Amino acid sequence: MDAQVLTAEIERALRAHGTTDRAAHEKAYLKSDLEHYGTSVPAIRSVARAVASQNPDLSHNDLLRLVEALWAAPAHERRMVAIELLDIYNDRLQAGDVPLLETLLRESLTWALVDPLATCVVGPLAERCPELGGVLDRWASDRDFWVRRAALLALLVPLRRGGGDFQRFSRYADALLDDREFFIRKAIGWVLRDTARKRPEMVYAWLVPRAPRASGITVREATKPLSEQQRAAVLAAR
Numbered sequence: 001m002d003a004q005v006l007t008a009e010i011e012r013a014l015r016a017h018g019t020t021d022r023a024a025h026e027k028a029y030l031k032s033d034l035e036h037y038g039t040s041v042p043a044i045r046s047v048a049r050a051v052a053s054q055n056p057d058l059s060h061n062d063l064l065r066l067v068e069a070l071w072a073a074p075a076h077e078r079r080m081v082a083i084e085l086l087d088i089y090n091d092r093l094q095a096g097d098v099p100l101l102e103t104l105l106r107e108s109l110t111w112a113l114v115d116p117l118a119t120c121v122v123g124p125l126a127e128r129c130p131e132l133g134g135v136l137d138r139w140a141s142d143r144d145f146w147v148r149r150a151a152l153l154a155l156l157v158p159l160r161r162g163g164g165d166f167q168r169f170s171r172y173a174d175a176l177l178d179d180r181e182f183f184i185r186k187a188i189g190w191v192l193r194d195t196a197r198k199r200p201e202m203v204y205a206w207l208v209p210r211a212p213r214a215s216g217i218t219v220r221e222a223t224k225p226l227s228e229q230q231r232a233a234v235l236a237a238r
Contacts (some may be wrong), residue, residue: 001055001058001062001065001066003062003065003066003068003069004069006051006066006069007053007066007069007070007078007102008072010047010051011078012073013043013047013050014037014039014043014047014075014077014078014081015037015039016034016046017039017040017043017046017047018039018068018077019038020038020040020162021038022036022038022039022040022177023036023037023038024036024038026038026076027039027041027076028187030110030112031078031110032076032110033074033109034074034075034076034079035073035074035075035076036076037075037076038075038076038077039077041080044077044080044081044084045084046086047081048081048085048088049084049088051063051081051085052085052088052089057201058089058092059092059178060092060093060094063085063086063089063092063093064100064190065084066082066085067086067100067104067145068095068100068130068222070082070085070105071107076113079104079108079113080112080113080116082104083104083113083116083117083120083121083186084116086101086117086120086121086122087116087120087189089214090120090121090124090125093125093151094122094129095125095131095132096119097125098122098125098132099127101117101121101122102135102147104117105117105118105122105146105147106144106146106147108146110181111149114146114149114150115149115153116154117150118151118153118154118156119153119156119157120157122150122154123153123154123155123157123158123208124157126154126155127158133165134166136151136154136155136168136172137151137168139151139154140152140171140172140175140176141175143191145151145179145181145183145184146183147185148176149184149187149192151172152169152172152173152176152184152187152188152191153187153190154206155168155169155172155193156190156191156193156194158190158197159194160194160197160198160219161198162198162199164195166195166202167186169191169195170206173188173191173192174210176188177210177213177214177215177218178213182217185215185217185218186217186218186221188214188218188219188221188222189217189219189220189222190221190224192207192218192221193221193222193223193224193225196222196223196224196226197225198226200225200226200227200230203222203226204226204230204233204234207219207222207223207234208233208234208237209237211234211235211237211238212237212238219234219235220238222234223235
């Protein structure tokens with residue numbers, strides 16, 4: 001596989017699906033410094049799936065070369081396709097790929113890239129490779145709030161399913177409840193909300209004693225799946 005040739009084909013497909021109006025709107029909405037082609041998310045995913053269907057045996061090294069080639073240009077849709085491919089080929093990834101993934105996270109600078117990287121790429125890899133817990137621990141106290149957000153969201157999907165490492169999430173969230181960054185407060189609430197859909201009692205028991213410290217956005221998100229009585233008790237505890 002020639003990564004540069006395939007990258008050029010991907011770019012042509014993305015541009016063909018884009019519109020100038022959508023590009024201007026999304027660039028403004030995301031307050032993005034990247035170039036935008038105006039390609040919709042479904043179209044981006046379709047392009048990534050087409051690449052995967054044509055390259056079912058893509059190797060680990062070819063995957064990384066393709067991701068790096070796509071990421072090299074400051075174009076939002078190219079980077080979205082890179083993340084989609086990392087998701088599709090997640091079983092190729094190894095613990096040793098975390099430095100690359102961390103670089104991508106640090107260069108993302110928007111929830112639109114950080115969130116799928118954390119939930120769909122880092123999360124499944126960390127599930128397969130428990131030794132990456134130490135990496136997530138480090139990320140949870142990183143100076144970059146996007147990296148801190150990634151540490152929280154990497155735990156989301158297993159917790160949403162009714163499993164996962166709630167103890168680790170609890171440590172992170174407890175340390176970050178006083179964080180002033182909106183995207184951290186929102187992430188804590190998001191993980192609590194999705195966990196509560198299957199285990200409301202556990203989330204309620206965790207949240208009540210911490211309600212005085214939790215931000216309004218955290219509480220609003222976290223209490224959505226709770227009963228009226230539980231929500232009232234959390235609000236009273238504030």
